[in-house]
Amino acid sequence: MSLMRRLERGQSAEEAQRQNPAPERKDPTGDLPAGGSGNNQRPTSLRARRISQPPAGAARGGYMDLKTRVQNRLLAELDPTLDIKKDEVRRTIQELFDQILIEENTVLSRPERQRLFEQIVAEILGFGPLQPLLDDSSVTEIMVNGHKNVYVERNGKLHRTPIAFESDAHVMRIIDRIVAPLGRRVDEASPYVDARLPDGSRVNAVIPPISLVGPTLTIRMFSKDPITVEQLIEFGSLTTEAVIFLKACVEANLNVVISGGTGSGKTTLLNVLSSFVPSDQRIVTIENAAELQLRQEHVVTLETRPPNIEGKGEINAQQLVVNALRMRPDRIIVGEIRAGEALDMLQAMNTGHDGSMTTAHANSPRDTLARLETMTLMAGYDLPVRAIREQIASAIDLVVQVDRQRDGSRKVINITEVVGMEGDVITLTDIFQFEQSGFEEGKVIGQLRSTGLRPNFLDRIEDAGIHLPPSIFGVGQRPRY
Numbered sequence: 001m002s003l004m005r006r007l008e009r010g011q012s013a014e015e016a017q018r019q020n021p022a023p024e025r026k027d028p029t030g031d032l033p034a035g036g037s038g039n040n041q042r043p044t045s046l047r048a049r050r051i052s053q054p055p056a057g058a059a060r061g062g063y064m065d066l067k068t069r070v071q072n073r074l075l076a077e078l079d080p081t082l083d084i085k086k087d088e089v090r091r092t093i094q095e096l097f098d099q100i101l102i103e104e105n106t107v108l109s110r111p112e113r114q115r116l117f118e119q120i121v122a123e124i125l126g127f128g129p130l131q132p133l134l135d136d137s138s139v140t141e142i143m144v145n146g147h148k149n150v151y152v153e154r155n156g157k158l159h160r161t162p163i164a165f166e167s168d169a170h171v172m173r174i175i176d177r178i179v180a181p182l183g184r185r186v187d188e189a190s191p192y193v194d195a196r197l198p199d200g201s202r203v204n205a206v207i208p209p210i211s212l213v214g215p216t217l218t219i220r221m222f223s224k225d226p227i228t229v230e231q232l233i234e235f236g237s238l239t240t241e242a243v244i245f246l247k248a249c250v251e252a253n254l255n256v257v258i259s260g261g262t263g264s265g266k267t268t269l270l271n272v273l274s275s276f277v278p279s280d281q282r283i284v285t286i287e288n289a290a291e292l293q294l295r296q297e298h299v300v301t302l303e304t305r306p307p308n309i310e311g312k313g314e315i316n317a318q319q320l321v322v323n324a325l326r327m328r329p330d331r332i333i334v335g336e337i338r339a340g341e342a343l344d345m346l347q348a349m350n351t352g353h354d355g356s357m358t359t360a361h362a363n364s365p366r367d368t369l370a371r372l373e374t375m376t377l378m379a380g381y382d383l384p385v386r387a388i389r390e391q392i393a394s395a396i397d398l399v400v401q402v403d404r405q406r407d408g409s410r411k412v413i414n415i416t417e418v419v420g421m422e423g424d425v426i427t428l429t430d431i432f433q434f435e436q437s438g439f440e441e442g443k444v445i446g447q448l449r450s451t452g453l454r455p456n457f458l459d460r461i462e463d464a465g466i467h468l469p470p471s472i473f474g475v476g477q478r479p480r481y
Contacts, residue, residue: 066106070120073100093121128174129163130219134197140221141263146214147171153263156408171215175205184306193306196289199224203289220263226293229272237265237402237411239448241472242432245415249398250276252464253355254457259368260402265410266359267291267335269402273357277331281355284324286317287335300327317341318379321348334358340379342372349395365399365416369426372396386424393418393426397457403434405444412448417455431455431473450474 073096097117101108108116122131133142133152141153147165151158165171179186179195186193191210195203202220232238238246249256250273258273260266271293277283283299285292290303302324307314317334318341324332325348332348334341336359349356360375362368369392376388401414413434419427431453436446452474461468 066104066116069104070097070100070116089125090121093117093124127177128170129165130174130217133161133163134201134219134221137223142217142219142221144171144215144217146216149213156404156410168214171217172207175207175215175217178203179205185309189309190306194289196291200291200293202291220291222267222291222293226271226275226295227268229275232269232272236409236447237269239432241450242412242415242448245431245468245472246273246400247276248461248464248466248468249457250274250355250357251278251466252457252461254397254460255349255354255395256357256398256400257368257372257396258357258359258400258402259362259365260359261361261363261404264402264404266402268410269400269412270333270335270357270359273400274333277355281330282328283331283333284327284329285333285335286320286324286341288317288338289335292333292335294333300329318344321345324348325351325353329353330355332356336360337372337375339375342375343379343381343391346372346376346391346395350391362401365401365414365428365430368399368401369396369418369428389424389426390421393421399428406439407442407444409444411444411446415448417457419456429453429455 094117097120101113119129122128127134129150130142130144133139133150136152138154139152140156143151143153143158144165145151147168147170150161150163150165152161153159165174175186178197179193182195184193184195186205186207188207188209191208192204192206195205197203197219199222201222204218206216208214229238229243233240233243246256256273258266258269274283274292274294274296277294277296279296279298281296281298283294283296284302285294285299286302286304288304290301292301302320304317304320305313305315316339317337318339321332321334321341321344330353332345332353333356334345337345345356345358360368360371362371369389372392373385373388376391377383396418399414399416399418400412401416402410403413404410411434412432414430415432417429417431419429421427430451432448432450434446434448436444438445450473454473458468
């Protein structure tokens with residue numbers, strides 16, 4: 001029997017004994033004194049065996065001790081000059097791993113040996129216990145609440161996993177491994193940080209004393225292969241008519257804002273829309289954590305920088321937007337506007353940088369414009385509200401509203417034109433609107449439909465040499481994409 005099975009059986013026996021303690025056996029005659037000869041020695045030997053059982057948690061403790069010993073020896077014997085990106089490293093670790101187990105005189109079954117090896121490789125080359133989740137394509141979000149609780153999101157629903165870290169210090173090691181290559185830090189003086197994984201997945205970490213449950217880690221996963229427009233149509237997030245219309249708007253250099261709540265799919269849709277940008281144009285992207293996956297060749301990616309330990313050296317999105325104007329961009333794409341950079345973005349859209357795109361958190365197209373107004377005021381200038389609204393109405397052509405439905409699916413629910421000003425109010429017109437027809441078997445039933453209204457900027461699309469058939473707006477036969 002292997003070591004792991006012996007340890008596990010020891011733990012299960014201990015737990016069973018705790019829950020159902022065996023009563024002392026008495027001699028049937030009741031005359032023989034305890035400790036006498038014959039059958040009375042049997043209960044004593046049973047008690048001795050029970051006392052010699054390993055304490056609770058011995059199986060897990062023994063496994064963790066074995067893993068720690070093997071891992072420490074591996075780290076001590078590995079050549080530090082090896083490039084961890086090469087496949088040869090895994091084979092080197094495998095050879096040392098087998099050698100160490102032989103020297104430790106440890107007997108493990110094949111599944112146990114493989115599990116231990118994969119966990120140690122993940123600790124050395126990957127992100128520890130999170131590595132299997134990062135490799136799982138069905139996981140869209142990972143949430144670590146302290147070292148004992150790990151949750152994932154699949155198909156828009158949250159599930160708890162059996163994965164756990166050894167301790168809070170173990171979680172901190174993984175957080176440091178994520179943020180250190182980016183030149184960022186997280187400690188008591190700066191207890192939260194935004195970062196990204198090598199594949200572009202967004203990371204947020206919060207540690208004590210801000211987090212009362214221990215180190216907290218949230219990872220927004222991005223597909224290794226970006227989601228295509230065909231997949232969005234297949235998922236029911238968009239219709240063929242809406243895709244043709246949005247493609248024409250991007251190619252005609254209209255300014256687009258994508259709005260929605262957290263996790264509604266704003267960045268995914270921005271990636272899809274940016275794929276419609278002609279490849280001969282220069283694109284400058286500005287993000288807090290670089291996560292856009294543009295396929296064009298001529299792309300310059302800029303990323304904000306937090307202050308250093310002395311509180312100096314911060315570069316925010318507003319400064320990057322101003323700098324991007326000097327880089328001869330054909331398009332400026334801002335990952336998300338949160339504050340005063342909204343004013344510089346609006347000015348860029350109004351001064352010849354057509355075709356720019358960005359995202360914002362809002363619950364509706366009307367709320368999007370209200371938030372833009374508020375964020376513009378955050379730039380620190382005492383501007384009249386009417387002047388701000390005129391800037392917004394002149395700069396923004398289209399608002400695309402996305403939403404995460406009750407069943408976890410993400411759908412575009414509004415494609416709205418910003419028409420202009422009427423008095424002190426910005427006028428909006430819905431071109432496409434999502435109509436829900438029911439809720440069956442846990443799924444939202446509905447479709448994004450044209451309202452039958454044609455946008456006022458249709459002439460600009462025609463001037464760009466793009467002809468949209470009347471069926472796009474609900475007249476005649478449906479087109480195919």
